[in-house]
Amino acid sequence: MLRKPDAMNKQTPTAAPFRDLREWLAHLESTGRLAVLREGVPLTHRLAAIAKKLDGRQAAFFPAAGGGTVPVVSGIMSQRSWIAEALGVSETGLLARFRQAAEKPLPCQEVSAAQAPCQQVVHLGADVLKLLPVPTHSEHDNGPYITAGLVIARNPVTGVQNVSINRIQVHSGTHMAILMLPRHLLAFYKEAESRQQALEVAVVIGVDPLTLLASQAIAPIDCDELEIAGALHGAPLPVVKCQTNGVHVPANSEIVIEGRLLPGVRELEGPFGEFPKYYSARERREVIEVDAITHRKQPIYHTIVPAEKEHLLLGSIPREATLLAHLQRSFPNVLDVHLSVGGVGRYHLFVKIRKAHEGQPKNVICAAFGAHYDIKQVIVVDDDVDVHEPQQVEWAVATRFQADRDLVVIPGAQGSVLDPSTTVGQHFADGEAPPTHLQGLSAKMGLDATRPVVYHEHVFTKVRIPGEAEIELANEVRVGVRINWQTGALQS
Structure with missing residues (x-):
């Protein structure tokens, strides 16, 4: 209009x-x-x-x-x-x-x-x-x-x-x-x-x-x-x-x-x-x-260098907004999402939830796969994990995930036609694309990296020090001060 x-x-x-x-x-x-x-x-x-x-x-x-x-x-x-x-x-x-x-x-x-x-x-x-x-x-x-x-x-x-x-x-x-x-x-x-x-x-x-x-x-x-x-x-x-x-x-x-x-x-x-x-x-x-x-x-003239940050971010941020809206319609306790740069801003999705039911992360995983066919891997984490920090997500997988209990695998689903792993085993003449109905066949993997809703004492409580978030190092660290290593005295 x-x-x-x-x-x-x-x-x-x-x-x-x-x-x-x-x-x-x-x-x-x-x-x-x-x-x-x-x-x-x-x-x-x-x-x-x-x-x-x-x-x-x-x-x-x-x-x-x-x-x-x-x-x-x-x-x-x-x-x-x-x-x-x-x-x-x-x-x-x-x-x-x-x-x-x-x-x-x-x-x-x-x-x-x-x-x-x-x-x-x-x-x-x-x-x-x-x-x-x-x-x-x-x-x-x-x-x-x-x-x-x-x-x-x-x-x-x-x-x-x-x-x-x-x-x-x-x-x-x-x-x-x-x-x-x-x-x-x-x-x-x-x-x-x-x-x-x-x-x-x-x-x-x-x-x-x-x-x-x-x-x-x-x-x-x-x-x-x-x-x-x-x-x-x-x-x-x-x-x-x-x-x-x-x-x-x-x-x-x-x-x-x-x-x-x-x-x-x-x-x-x-x-x-x-x-x-x-x-x-x-x-x-x-x-x-x-x-x-x-x-x-x-x-x-503007050019985007392929596969670098400008390329990945321009594609990922609008998708994140759409995915968050899609998931929150069915799961209001979904708090944030992130398409990781390591997952080329398209294939790997991290989802933060405030978990209320043991089966909920798997439902969120299935809903995310249905939201966009490019998504290949979904990791669901708790609300004490920052999904924009890959090390925190990896920590959640390392300490809250067990493959025999928390892994979801969906074979033969529609995925990205630009993912080269989807073409393994397919052979066509030079310059000829696979038939449309065979392009981008992909397996999907979901990981429930959330802690139990109920657990004993502090076994799944994230370690923190009271007051650490409020510390301003600029107010604590002295500038221009040296130590006399013979006497231990401070010198300006």
Whole structure:
């Protein structure tokens, strides 16, 4: 749903401070979290290698990347605390804030092309590789890939938009192969293809941090993630209609590639280093034909280094919010969830509960598996364990779990098609994918690492020292004092 341009001035100003990518980058720079690299860093491997070295410490800004005129930025959302900061909440309030926005999206605000920075420059029939600095990231990647492009398309039946991030291999200046997992974008494409029609799409590169995060929401098929972005901002998101098709894109974005997903056309794509930290196979994928590129004056290109923190966090936090909401509907005593970085932000889920019944953890495990097919392992812990601290979770497994009593195994379930362990034993011709009904077959494992509801004396009580949480070491430790080791006296 869109609001028309004449209603724009009646809306309250956005509550979020970062309206576009540039404002967020300026904030990172002002707080020492943006590294400016030397000019002309090569696009093949070198740029990604430098960005990976800075991962989680500083965002990387590459002026004149690859010897061109367009700078590249990476690692802009590579700490959980940065994402909470962009939302204006504490880390503990992050999931609640995202969940609130997902449940109460705001219709977008349509603006004219003259009001849209992303259409300041328009190239019809443009060449992607000549205009944009598209990097080649990992060692065996089959060429340059767009990794931070928001792919926006409209449902051919309802007209409602969907937003996702998909890997896109740039084959030539006007043709790009895309991986579409069995989700909403693929459903839209299959509907259009059944009618022998192309599916109009836009690939948006360089958006504000909240719109980037909203793109990863696990939402119903007829929920436009740009409306969730508006709710995160606290005001309708300004959008503009593309120059060559009917897709609406964020008006404040840096770069928009307009095109069509062609019916009946497939080209080989991959291998590509994906989020599980392995390469996905070379297979025949659907193809986007590029019709136009629009951008700001002096645009900035955003790339995500695959399998690093920015990639994993952007996928995991929206999923955590959705999973928490799903579990709490049936189990109000579920307190928190976390998709671990070690579990690539997708496969391993930690759940904190206030246990009331001995069988409840196993029910929670089953409910979590049903919430998203990517989840491969669930560990349920008590309310004295911080699920965001993997060492605490491992401690709970080490001291509260027995495999013959507390292990749940479900064989032959649907899992992630990008998990390479699911393809073991399957053999297909080069470039041929397994049939859809055989992709991602996975075993699920649940661990009940909770203590008994009733136990003898303090046998399962976590050791703590009274007052330890209130200690402020800055108030206790003396600075600038030395010890005379002959007399034991303190000296200033």
